[in-house]
Amino acid sequence: MSGARAIAALASKDLRIETRSREMVTLVAMLGVLVVVVLALGLGPEAAGPRAAAILWVAYLFSGVICFEKTMQVERQDDALAALLLAPVDRGQIYLAKLLANLVLMTGTGLVITVAGVLFFRFDLAAWGFAGVMALGLIGFAAVGTLFSACSSSSRLGGGVLPLLVFPLCLPLILASTQMVLAMHEPERTVSGGYGVLVAFDIVFLAAGWLAFEFLLEP
Amino acid sequence: MTTAYAEGVIGALDEARSPIVRAVGLSKWLGGRPVLRGVDLTVGTSQCVALLGANGAGKSTLLRILSTLTRPTAGRLELFGLDATRAGALLRARIGVIGHQLMLYRELTVRENLELFGRLYGLGHVGARVGEVLGLVGLESRAEDRVRELSRGLAQRVSIGRALMHRPELLLADEPFTGLDTESAERLESIVRGHRAGGGSVVLATHDAAQAARLADRVAVLRGGRIALHEPAGGHDPDALAACSRSLA
Numbered sequence: 001m002s003g004a005r006a007i008a009a010l011a012s013k014d015l016r017i018e019t020r021s022r023e024m025v026t027l028v029a030m031l032g033v034l035v036v037v038v039l040a041l042g043l044g045p046e047a048a049g050p051r052a053a054a055i056l057w058v059a060y061l062f063s064g065v066i067c068f069e070k071t072m073q074v075e076r077q078d079d080a081l082a083a084l085l086l087a088p089v090d091r092g093q094i095y096l097a098k099l100l101a102n103l104v105l106m107t108g109t110g111l112v113i114t115v116a117g118v119l120f121f122r123f124d125l126a127a128w129g130f131a132g133v134m135a136l137g138l139i140g141f142a143a144v145g146t147l148f149s150a151c152s153s154s155s156r157l158g159g160g161v162l163p164l165l166v167f168p169l170c171l172p173l174i175l176a177s178t179q180m181v182l183a184m185h186e187p188e189r190t191v192s193g194g195y196g197v198l199v200a201f202d203i204v205f206l207a208a209g210w211l212a213f214e215f216l217l218e219p
Numbered sequence: 220m221t222t223a224y225a226e227g228v229i230g231a232l233d234e235a236r237s238p239i240v241r242a243v244g245l246s247k248w249l250g251g252r253p254v255l256r257g258v259d260l261t262v263g264t265s266q267c268v269a270l271l272g273a274n275g276a277g278k279s280t281l282l283r284i285l286s287t288l289t290r291p292t293a294g295r296l297e298l299f300g301l302d303a304t305r306a307g308a309l310l311r312a313r314i315g316v317i318g319h320q321l322m323l324y325r326e327l328t329v330r331e332n333l334e335l336f337g338r339l340y341g342l343g344h345v346g347a348r349v350g351e352v353l354g355l356v357g358l359e360s361r362a363e364d365r366v367r368e369l370s371r372g373l374a375q376r377v378s379i380g381r382a383l384m385h386r387p388e389l390l391l392a393d394e395p396f397t398g399l400d401t402e403s404a405e406r407l408e409s410i411v412r413g414h415r416a417g418g419g420s421v422v423l424a425t426h427d428a429a430q431a432a433r434l435a436d437r438v439a440v441l442r443g444g445r446i447a448l449h450e451p452a453g454g455h456d457p458d459a460l461a462a463c464s465r466s467l468a
Contacts, residue, residue: 005338006338006339009335009338009339010339013324013327013331013335016326016327016331017324017326017327020326021326074324074326077325078320078321078322078323078324078325079318079319079320079321079322080321080322080323080324082288082316082318082320082322083316083318083322083323083336083381084339085288086286086287086288086311086314086316087311087312087336087339087340088308088309088311088312088339088340088341089308089339090308
């Protein structure tokens with residue numbers, strides 16, 4: 001089977017399962033919206049304005065981690081992962097399929113979270129620039145989360161250990177993207193090499209995921 | 220050029236002559252404790268070998284190693300004449316596994332599960348093959364039901380169908396009769412016989428000595444990770460075999 005067809009088959013399987021149960025998507029979106037509301041209320045709508053990217057990132061991080069855990073949990077249930085590993089499919093393709101499904105789910109929930117932020121607190125997101133920065137950030141976050149969800153789901157601690165692995169690793173992404181969004185609102189602020197950091201991070205962790213997934217996947 | 224060609228021909232001949240499974244001195248340590256200790260096992264074309272033994276004797280671990288899901292700590296494993304540690308995807312496409320667990324996606328329907336695995340194995344005409352397999356396991360009328368809506372026995376039949384989708388040459392079955400009613404068990408016995416008649420080989424882990432005597436050419440009794448008895452099944456009375464298995468355990 002060609003790599004692209006295997007990736008498409010596996011990713012559509014994950015999306016079909018998630019849309020059919022709907023539990024995860026609803027839970028993740030609600031958690032994300034709650035985080036936005038609580039943080040913005042705590043900071044006050046006026047203070048929240050320039051911190052929009054940081055607030056949204058906190059919501060994306062928590063909802064994203066649940067997303068990674070749930071999509072990997074599907075493989076652990078009834079040992080479905082073993083059937084997948086027995087098929088003549090490259091493990092890197094399994095990683096890319098999982099990443100693709102996670103990205104689609106995170107984009108959907110991310111849109112709900114972002115819209116909630118805009119509606120409640122009038123975040124001025126300078127639409128296209130913000131979307132580009134956050135898209136690059138989310139690709140890197142999904143690359144790291146998908147990679148580590150494979151090992152955390154097989155560990156004795158289960159998914160609980162995932163934020164401890166993923167959040168520190170994503171710091172460069174969060175710092176670069178929040179500084180870049182801030183610079184869009186404050187012309188006197190300059191950020192050099194922001195896109196470079198985001199693109200390099202994405203490339204490094206996509207390559208690492210492709211290569212390392214084989215060793216992290218234990219049935 | 221000629222040498223490479225000759226080596227290729229010799230390799231193909233070797234593969235044709237080789238047993239389907241040749242395990243030599245397989246050992247596996249888990250959590251600092253030996254689970255398998257120096258197991259030798261050979262399975263030829265169209266043969267069925269039944270593994271008997273108490274819980275924890277090492278049957279499932281041995282099957283996982285044979286399926287390439289787990290690597291042995293020591294020893295050598297050849298499948299279809301090829302080193303099992305090196306020829307991963309090539310070998311996996313020739314093996315079907317029925318496990319302790321269902322190895323299915325509960326939220327997908329029976330048909331969607333079979334189609335998914337048909338696609339992953341690169342089958343042409345997946346829809347037609349799904350129809351054949353549904354007939355084989357007797358689930359035509361439940362094809363559109365989600366697996367989570369099925370009883371354990373029916374879900375086990377789907378799992379058997381998944382293992383057979385790609386027409387494997389070697390079928391590894393770990394207590395596949397668990398949860399099956401009499402009719403389903405008879406159907407599975409008939410599938411195993413049909414698989415062998417079509418040239419396939421089977422390694423079957425079971426607690427049922429009578430079943431082992433009925434289905435297998437040879438019986439291997441595992442005790443404490445070692446093969447304590449390895450004999451042709453034909454000459455054994457099932458009751459004597461069960462008593463022997465219990466005494467060895």
